[in-house]
Amino acid sequence: MSNQSDRLDDLFSELRAEPLRPVSIDVTLEDRIMKEFSSVRRARQRRGRVAAGIAAMALVIGVAGAAGGFEVVKGCFGDVELVAPNGESSTLKVQGNELFDEQGNAVGELSITAEEGEQPTKGRITVEPSKRN
Amino acid sequence: MDTESQMVAMTLTAEQEPELGRPVDERVLIDRAKTDPIALAELYRLHNQAISAHVTRRVGSHADVDDLVAETFLTMVRYLPRFKWTGAPFRAWLYRLATNQVNRWANRKRRWAVEQLRNDTAGQSEPSGSGGHDVERLRLAMLTLAPRYQSVLSLHYMEEMSVAEIAQVLGCRNGTVKSRLSRGRDALRRLLEP
Numbered sequence A: 001m002s003n004q005s006d007r008l009d010d011l012f013s014e015l016r017a018e019p020l021r022p023v024s025i026d027v028t029l030e031d032r033i034m035k036e037f038s039s040v041r042r043a044r045q046r047r048g049r050v051a052a053g054i055a056a057m058a059l060v061i062g063v064a065g066a067a068g069g070f071e072v073v074k075g076c077f078g079d080v081e082l083v084a085p086n087g088e089s090s091t092l093k094v095q096g097n098e099l100f101d102e103q104g105n106a107v108g109e110l111s112i113t114a115e116e117g118e119q120p121t122k123g124r125i126t127v128e129p130s131k132r133n
Numbered sequence B: 001m002d003t004e005s006q007m008v009a010m011t012l013t014a015e016q017e018p019e020l021g022r023p024v025d026e027r028v029l030i031d032r033a034k035t036d037p038i039a040l041a042e043l044y045r046l047h048n049q050a051i052s053a054h055v056t057r058r059v060g061s062h063a064d065v066d067d068l069v070a071e072t073f074l075t076m077v078r079y080l081p082r083f084k085w086t087g088a089p090f091r092a093w094l095y096r097l098a099t100n101q102v103n104r105w106a107n108r109k110r111r112w113a114v115e116q117l118r119n120d121t122a123g124q125s126e127p128s129g130s131g132g133h134d135v136e137r138l139r140l141a142m143l144t145l146a147p148r149y150q151s152v153l154s155l156h157y158m159e160e161m162s163v164a165e166i167a168q169v170l171g172c173r174n175g176t177v178k179s180r181l182s183r184g185r186d187a188l189r190r191l192l193e194p
Helices: A003-017 A027-066 B003-010 B026-033 B037-059 B065-082 B090-122 B131-144 B147-158 B163-170 B174-192
Strands: A076-083 A089-096 A098-100 A106-113 A124-129
Touching (some): A003 B131, A003 B147, A027 B065, B037 B065, B090 B147, B090 B163, B131 B147, B131 B174, B163 B174
């Protein structure tokens, strides 16, 4: 080994041998560690709840699909505007899968039309005249 | 240092940390610390001395030491839930966190260190012969190196770790450690030449 290398080793030995300041337990840091732990745990719990919610939703959709597909449109609330080929339009209210006119009369229902022989899990949404009319 | 001594240096025992008074099953403590803040505080107490010493040796008697040590342990809290045993001692993982903190600090201080070393060299007509001054020059010269060389040199010379242990700490291959050690030493020799 060269003299230079020995010199370097000696210098590092001196540096290593330098007395270090006494280290004491930092109570403030301990407190910060506790707070950081709480905040990390809260964030993990929040992420866990969101993940569980998404998983539950995916499970419900999966089970519904496996159990025979989606036959009706449910849970829609709001307005739908239907436009005829000649350009005439009328706005209807949607509740569940039923359509109501301005007077509140049931005029039709929304349904998903699937190809023949397929589960109606996807396809065109069509409006059928209400059976009550 | 022989292999056995190095292993002892990396293993947490009551002898090494006399204030503990008893051997600690590190694995159990770390598993507990993932859910129990008291165990987490105990981890901090166990490793505070070693991490503080490592940071101080690299940074010197600088006011930033406390901040760097604090940030190392707060990072430990954030990433402990993802910590997985790979066969390396837990302290190796802590050294990695501390090394990353100090490397970021060193990057910011590099220009200052280059300036200081240049001024020091200009004011020195011949080798000082004073150990304290030479050690201070060594510390300054270290700070002018790229952090990847600083971390390897400091772990090897100041923490007396083997090449394999440094590779564990830094998460790189033995060959990478060896080449960084060699290049770092060459760079230091050039910087410290009278």
